[in-house]
Amino acid sequence: MFGNTLEEIMALQVDRFPNHKLPWIQTTLSDEVLKLGGTQTEGIFRVPGDIDEVNVLKLHLDQWNEKRPPDVPECSDPHVPGSLLKLWYRELYEPLIPSQFYAECVENHDNIEVAIDIVHRLPEINKLVLAYLIRFLQLFAEADNAVVTKMDANNLAMVMAPNCLRCMSDDPRVIFENTRKEMAFIRTLIQNLDTSFVVDLV
Numbered sequence: 035m036f037g038n039t040l041e042e043i044m045a046l047q048v049d050r051f052p053n054h055k056l057p058w059i060q061t062t063l064s065d066e067v068l069k070l071g072g073t074q075t076e077g078i079f080r081v082p083g084d085i086d087e088v089n090v091l092k093l094h095l096d097q098w099n100e101k102r103p104p105d106v107p108e109c110s111d112p113h114v115p116g117s118l119l120k121l122w123y124r125e126l127y128e129p130l131i132p133s134q135f136y137a138e139c140v141e142n143h144d145n146i147e148v149a150i151d152i153v154h155r156l157p158e159i160n161k162l163v164l165a166y167l168i169r170f171l172q173l174f175a176e177a178d179n180a181v182v183t184k185m186d187a188n189n190l191a192m193v194m195a196p197n198c199l200r201c202m203s204d205d206p207r208v209i210f211e212n213t214r215k216e217m218a219f220i221r222t223l224i225q226n227l228d229t230s231f232v233v234d235l236v
Contacts (some may be wrong), residue, residue, distance in 0.1 A: 035059045035096050039127045040159045054236050055162055059095060061236055062106060063119040064170050072112035073179040076119055079184060079193045083114035091118050123167070123197035130198045131156065137201060143218035146226045153227060162232060164198065168220075169229035191221035 035043060035057075043057045049073040049231050050218060051058055074076045082088075091114060094107055109115065135152055142148035150172055153161060171190045173179065180186040185193075 036092065036122060037125045037127055041129075042127075042157060042164060051236075056236060057163065059122060060119070060163060062095075062117045063122065065145065066106055066109070066115040067112050067119065068112065068173075070112035070115065072176055072183075074182050075112050076182065076184055078112060078174065078183050078185055079120060080118050080189065082111050083111060083117035087111070087114045088121070091115065092121070100113055120193070120197050123194075125137075127212060129200040130160060130167070132160060133200065133202060135204065136199060139219045140212050140215040143215040144222060147221055149219060149222045150227055153223065162235065164223075164230045165227065165229050166235065167194070167198070168223045168227050169232055171224050172227075172229065176226055187221050187224045188217075190215045191224060195220040196201045 035046070036161075037235070038046070040057065043059070044054075047054065047058050067078070087109065089109065091109065106115075122213075127214060131152075135156065139149070139150055153164060156164065171187075171194060175190055176186055195213075198220060199216045201212045201216070201226045203209060203212070
């Protein structure tokens, strides 16, 4: 489940979940964050979960069996599934937003129309997984939640952009400059992308 391409992950789960359009691990961890009260937890996605608990959960969920996926072990801290969810995005073999779109994303980080158009030009599985993530983040960015979590659209974009976009340059100046633009691009999507097409999608 970790370190594969999205296509490989979908192939792994197809026998168990033939009708699913999204990776089981993405929806499971997202649901777990919500179930544990993540929308009312200060610093969610910024504060790391206990590293030992995160690793135990990762090892458990990676014991994938095509006939029966692993149950989610008992956990009381939303930071644990939240940290693992970020790690899952970050460890995708190919970035969630494929490299061929990277330059266009950073060049149009504050252009709402172009940013939305990029999303709809992504490969289908990337589009659905990204839209599901953005819809998830939009929930946390709602004013009633952000006032408690201290994680508004700016802060959510700051912690999630590195898990969606990967700068290919080794130049520290380029990396530094692009980091700001990567964050701005994800913030633009959180604030403007219509994600209604992934409502109730699994």
